[in-house]
Amino acid sequence: MEIIKATGIHKTYNPDKIPVHALRGVDLGIEKGEFTAIVGPSGSGKTTLLNIIGGLDTPDKGSIIINNTDISSFKDNEMINFRRDNIGFVFQAYNLIPVLTAKENVEFVMVLQNRNLKERTERAEELLNAVDLGDKMDKRPSELSGGQQQRVAVARALASNPTFVLADEPTANLDSTTTANLLDMMLELNQKEKMTFVFSTHDQRVIDRARRVITLVDGKIV
Amino acid sequence: MKMILSIAWRNIWRNKTRSWVVIGSILVGIWSILFMLSFSYGLITTYVDNTIRYQSSHIQIHNPDWKEDQEVEFTLENTESVLQYINNQSYQSSATQRTLVNGMVRSSRGARGAMIKGIHSEKEGQVSHIDQKIVEGKYFTENKKNEIIIAQKLAERLKLKIRKKLVLQFQNAQGDIVAGSFRIIGLFSTANTLYDESFVMIKQTDLNRLLVLPNASHEIAVFLDDSKELAQVKSDIQNQFPHLLIEDYKEISPDANLYESQMEVSHRIFITIFMLALIFGIINTMLMAVLERNKELGMLMALGMNKTRVFFMIVFETLMLGIIALPFGLILSWLSITYFGKHGVDLSAFSDGMEQFGMSTLIKSYIPTELYFSLSTATVFTALLASIYPAIKAINLKPIEAMRKI
Ligand SMILES: Nc1ncnc2c1ncn2[C@@H]1O[C@H](COP(=O)(O)OP(=O)(O)OP(=O)(O)O)[C@@H](O)[C@H]1O
Ligand SMILES: [Mg+2]
Numbered sequence: 344m345e346i347i348k349a350t351g352i353h354k355t356y357n358p359d360k361i362p363v364h365a366l367r368g369v370d371l372g373i374e375k376g377e378f379t380a381i382v383g384p385s386g387s388g389k390t391t392l393l394n395i396i397g398g399l400d401t402p403d404k405g406s407i408i409i410n411n412t413d414i415s416s417f418k419d420n421e422m423i424n425f426r427r428d429n430i431g432f433v434f435q436a437y438n439l440i441p442v443l444t445a446k447e448n449v450e451f452v453m454v455l456q457n458r459n460l461k462e463r464t465e466r467a468e469e470l471l472n473a474v475d476l477g478d479k480m481d482k483r484p485s486e487l488s489g490g491q492q493q494r495v496a497v498a499r500a501l502a503s504n505p506t507f508v509l510a511d512e513p514t515a516n517l518d519s520t521t522t523a524n525l526l527d528m529m530l531e532l533n534q535k536e537k538m539t540f541v542f543s544t545h546d547q548r549v550i551d552r553a554r555r556v557i558t559l560v561d562g563k564i565v
Numbered sequence: 566m567k568m569i570l571s572i573a574w575r576n577i578w579r580n581k582t583r584s585w586v587v588i589g590s591i592l593v594g595i596w597s598i599l600f601m602l603s604f605s606y607g608l609i610t611t612y613v614d615n616t617i618r619y620q621s622s623h624i625q626i627h628n629p630d631w632k633e634d635q636e637v638e639f640t641l642e643n644t645e646s647v648l649q650y651i652n653n654q655s656y657q658s659s660a661t662q663r664t665l666v667n668g669m670v671r672s673s674r675g676a677r678g679a680m681i682k683g684i685h686s687e688k689e690g691q692v693s694h695i696d697q698k699i700v701e702g703k704y705f706t707e708n709k710k711n712e713i714i715i716a717q718k719l720a721e722r723l724k725l726k727i728r729k730k731l732v733l734q735f736q737n738a739q740g741d742i743v744a745g746s747f748r749i750i751g752l753f754s755t756a757n758t759l760y761d762e763s764f765v766m767i768k769q770t771d772l773n774r775l776l777v778l779p780n781a782s783h784e785i786a787v788f789l790d791d792s793k794e795l796a797q798v799k800s801d802i803q804n805q806f807p808h809l810l811i812e813d814y815k816e817i818s819p820d821a822n823l824y825e826s827q828m829e830v831s832h833r834i835f836i837t838i839f840m841l842a843l844i845f846g847i848i849n850t851m852l853m854a855v856l857e858r859n860k861e862l863g864m865l866m867a868l869g870m871n872k873t874r875v876f877f878m879i880v881f882e883t884l885m886l887g888i889i890a891l892p893f894g895l896i897l898s899w900l901s902i903t904y905f906g907k908h909g910v911d912l913s914a915f916s917d918g919m920e921q922f923g924m925s926t927l928i929k930s931y932i933p934t935e936l937y938f939s940l941s942t943a944t945v946f947t948a949l950l951a952s953i954y955p956a957i958k959a960i961n962l963k964p965i966e967a968m969r970k971i
Binding site: 424438 | 575576860864865866867868869871872873874964968
């Protein structure tokens, strides 16, 4: 079953001034449990596509169906709640809330979901252990390295039990060993938790580990 | 909610200097407004208290006709029963009766018009406390005839000294001009020298004899130990003696009333200015705090923090700054107001004219307790108002745009 189904996605920036056709007719289906990389040259539309799938941006044309729900008709707050419950995000940077500890960051989305304290604590500890940060739970982001911060972000993305995790160049700011670690961990969670991952990347080593690779060129899948 | 509160709390300590600057300015704002108001209150309250204590008393009772046109024949008919009624009530009070007539005070060097008050020497002291204001000579001694006490200022004007004689001249009830010679036994001076000059005091028995009105009185003045009972006492007396004119100090001295109400108006204006200044200060800081956290706020909304929660987070952050500042501001104000309430500030160097109008130059700060509460409410309300604009700015951020900006 396809959990993400994008059909005929078009997106043009600055339609009135100098139009930039970022996406021109993208069709994409993602099945549960995939570990998929979206690759392509800079400016090919990877971020735009991920933002649209993640409900952070809206397409000019086309439809996005996630878990049999058409998300294009959502209002602001409906969209926010839908993201909270269905999509885990890992961004390239500025992922974590600086005033919260690692554990509190992971708990954060569960607080937004109004889950109870016991459940939150257990899940946060379990996930932080899974990303190998059991000993850093009470550290604030500023006390963690870039790789550790990204791992906290991955743990947090999973905390809400989302339908899938979207990651836009999660390793862009990491060196090669940390990149490898993060990928190992994501793959492990992909297998153990049956979590679907969709991520964009430039990095050949990351592309090599993906199970499916979707290539974008000039706003189209090739 | 708890999570939002805790994030908000930690957020305000991210930029400690900035938060302390805001807290500090709210604190100084609270302190300066209360401190300033306390002197204005102190000044007016002292003035009103002095007016009641030495001039008007709390209540005065007259024949309604006398008020219109101060003729000798408009006397009170039942002075004794009114006094008895007042003395039998449960509240603590002092009351005295007076005979009043407008006349001339003459010395060999000049003459001036004045109200001649025939008083009951013993009771008068308890009501108008004038016996405490004798600056030269003494108050009335029991049974000597034709003694007079006048204002020190009036004595200067008429070039009179203590123990000298003067002549009082006025019309009696029959319309004949009568005159009497009186010896000055005391000079008094209250805070209000203009008022002092307007009257002289002799014994009621002396005045009534000259007027040929043996048991007459024109006025009863009542001084209450507790001002709060005024309204009740006034209406009680009015009910008991419906045909008499009963007035409280606000009616007798419209200036006291005017000061009191003007004070309230000007205090409202001060508080409004204070709030406006604070509002702009707080909005400015909170906008900075929101704008520099663009990316983070975008991320929070991307993760699923809805607009209501983002809105409240910013509101809480702002409120917390105000609420931290509040107790410090109140304590500081209370300390300084208490200190200057005890020791006062001497303004005599700047204020030559003030005494003339009955304003004391030693101002003691004072603030009614309610004002601490109303200022606290105003501060919280101000912080709340000031938080709205930055909070709206925050919720209008679009997550992707917020996160893209470097
Ligand atoms: N907000 C925007 N306004 C105008 N043009 C935009 C905007 N966002 C992206 N673009 C343009 O749209 C095209 C696709 O951009 P996008 O960020 O999706 O590419 P990308 O594949 O993620 O690139 P990169 O690998 O550099 O991250 C680019 O030409 C970019 O300049
Ligand atoms: Mg990109």
